[in-house]
């Protein structure tokens with residue numbers, strides 16, 4: 001199993017890990033000469049084929065970590081490897097293994113067409129002309145860019161720009177995709193389309209590290225998340241584990257519940273609250289199995305209008321990351 005710990009020791013190391021970081025630290029010196037620790041002894045590993053979400057407030061260190069893994073930035077201390085290559089000493093090999101997807105305008109030439117951007121990138125990645133053309137055509141097709149591929153990127157909507165970003169990352173057929181807020185600023189349709197593409201990629205076995213502020217997106221795509229704050233991983237694990245550890249409830253809603261069943265349900269394991277009147281109930285239930293038992297009891301009593309909402313990663317986030325809305 002790949003694993004994270006609170007920050008210092010390497011835990012759960014195994015040969016299946018495709019991304020590893022050990023005590024990874026990055027400091028910056030500001031113009032005023034102050035030292036800022038953007039990443040502070042971060043240790044983790046990601047197993048091949050996994051999608052891991054990196055969550056945390058502004059300035060937590062997510063982009064710094066993404067940039068180090070993509071070799072755009074050197075660590076100050078500590079080490080990281082991608083596909084067995086060291087990000088500091090074997091940057092060239094790491095670059096071949098990694099595709100970086102940024103949000104917004106960063107990293108694309110707006111005056112060039114999508115195809116020109118992709119070919120240029122393929123050449124930078126060291127692909128031969130024929131191979132570059134073949135891969136470019138392949139990703140254009142795969143990402144639904146055919147109709148606009150010879151238009152300049154500056155004429156594209158945000159959603160299209162993000163597709164070009166993804167296409168660019170995929171041209172070299174990377175083992176690991178690092179996505180830094182890839183859906184930032186996209187409208188709901190563009191976002192849904194983009195996430196569909198990411199899910200297809202997951203099906204093809206690529207490993208993904210995703211930074212995002214969108215908890216629904218993280219919940220939808222990532223079986224495992226790491227919460228970062230002040231340059232440290234403050235909590236990490238499978239989302240289901242976090243829900244269980246933090247007693248995050250599932251919400252079961254039901255209509256037409258007989259009164260006697262309501263009082264019986266109140267005593268069910270995991271049931272932490274029941275709201276509603278006249279048989280229209282909302283039950284908070286902690287634990288997947290416990291919620292299933294509640295559903296079974298309701299269905300067994302002939303209740304047909306039933307629904308269950310999973311726990312919410314946003315609640316987990318708010319529990320772990322302190323509110324600093326008014327912090328200066």
Ligand SMILES: Nc1ncnc2c1ncn2[C@@H]1O[C@H](COP(=O)(O)OP(=O)(O)OP(=O)(O)O)[C@@H](O)[C@H]1O
Nearest residue numbers: 028029030036038057058059060061062063064065
């Ligand atoms: N080039 C730099 N020079 C000085 N400080 C920097 C530099 N890059 C990042 N930092 C600082 O490092 C810290 C971490 O920044 P980083 O961009 O990694 O955070 P983030 O989690 O990606 O934030 P956001 O969610 O806003 O993108 C911040 O305090 C930031 O100001």
